[in-house]
Amino acid sequence: MRVLILNADYPKFLTWLYRRSPELANASYVQQMAARNASLFGVADFYSRNFIFLGHQATDIHVNNWSLQSAWAREHGMAVESEEAPATTQRVPAWLKRVAAPVKPLLRPLARHLGLSPRLKRQSEEILLAQVEEHKPDFVLNQDVFHVDSRLVRRIKQIGSPFLVGQVGIEPSRGVDWSPYDLMISQLPRIVSKFRLAGVRAEVNHLAFEPDILNRLSPPSTPDVDVSFVGSISEDHRGRIALLEFLARRYDLKIWGNISQTVSASSPLWKCLQGEVWGAEMYETLRRSRVTLNSHIDIAGDEAGNVRLFEATGIGAFLLTDFKRNLQSLFEPDIEVAVWRSPEECAVAIDRYLADEGARKAVATAGQQKTLAHHTYRRRVEEILAFLAQ
Known part of the structure; x- marks a missing residue:
């Protein structure tokens, strides 16, 4: 089975990664991916390496790492129009963050419409879709349902009809169409129950540790x-x-x-x-x-x-x-x-x-x-x- 794993990194981590090795931004896609995984940040390649161990083909894509994604695009003959910063959000006043915290699930759709939540820019979306086209996955695990939203997931679904799984660790946003997904997974049973009540198949799947870190x-x-x-x-x-x-x-x-x-x-x-x-x-x-x-x-x-x-x-x-x-x-x-x-x-x-x-x-x-x-x-x-x- 061909597996594609989609993820997004914190902008602060990306700044740290490329500042400590300034030459990395000009390296090849393979070299940048190796450096990203060697950092051991987040889930790195922990899912893909274990899919591979169990006999499957597996590939990671860090959808908001512009240096990495644009390197892939250039190496595959895609025109890259201009440098594009990793997905960013507009600054929100501190007082508004405090007031809005309890009702974030209700406000996320509006925040997204106003450009106050992370989203991919057009070039990043097109590069991602080209990668999906190249890998032709049987199964896609989307670990960032905000950068790769339901609209974009629907476009991915049209490329070979892969089985789509979304991973969510926080309260699901209200008013979002989750129907493109075949399954949602979360480490919180309460979140799983909410998806099921919304008519979406969902299962508990906890986070973990990769022993090779030792x-x-x-x-x-x-x-x-x-x-x-x-x-x-x-x-x-x-x-x-x-x-x-x-x-x-x-x-x-x-x-x-x-x-x-x-x-x-x-x-x-x-x-x-x-x-x-x-x-x-x-x-x-x-x-x-x-x-x-x-x-x-x-x-x-x-x-x-x-x-x-x-x-x-x-x-x-x-x-x-x-x-x-x-x-x-x-x-x-x-x-x-x-x-x-x-x-x-x-x-x-x-x-x-x-x-x-x-x-x-x-x-x-x-x-x-x-x-x-x-x-x-x-x-x-x-x-x-x-x-x-x-």
Whole structure:
């Protein structure tokens, strides 16, 4: 089976990738793709490599990486009219972001119409369609339903009628026509239920960890960070902000990631900020931490499933995560991951595990064993293939 995997990267990551290697933008498509995957950022080539291992042809396309996509176009005889920045959005005032956060699913269609949400430009769309035409996939996995929207998916569907699967980790936008998809997958059971209520076939398929990452990093050193958080902090993370502000006043908390301008200038989180880390550097940061924290985005509700669960445990870090009703289906609380239900309970757990290295290492080891046995991208790809077989 020929598999095509569509994805989009954060613009900040693309800036980091090409700034650290300025010559990369002029390299061939193959060389740029190799550098992109070597960064280990996001899902890299983790899905495609496992489809290939299981006997299928698989190709990744990063739809909003203009340097990469224009290199492919030139190498395939397509005229590239002008340089096109990766898909961008217009700046939205901080106060409007705060107000709009609870009703984003309702506002996304309007935001898209007004040019306030990511979308591909005409040249990028035409390059993508040419790639689909060349690969003639039997199966397309679209991991970014915003850049590659339903209108564009419908055009892809007309090229050889591939089986189309969309992957969504957040609340589906209202008013969107999901009918071009044959299947939607999500790590959140609640999102799956919403798609089913809308008459769309949907299944739970969790995120994961790629074991080969362990072979790509330097040997682990002695942890030198007491408490860390790695990730984004924005108007969509009100629970996360409350937790981290509580802890920042009590510990030498270090934050790697980005903090939205919607967060108050007086917040103690700004003093904790260490900058952004991507891919391999992110994994190294998790491994440097005696305690690394996890807090799901607000829209996750009472369901666990973000990628940090698997990245932190897979790399062998001690993870202290927020308790969710389905967490036990993924990890055994306080055996494979430590849990908190309130900021105060989180602080108690931090004190306990910082003082007990043996207990901390036992949890980290058990968590890593669980992830390497049950939460790998190989397992997730096998699940997807089982869905297709049905």
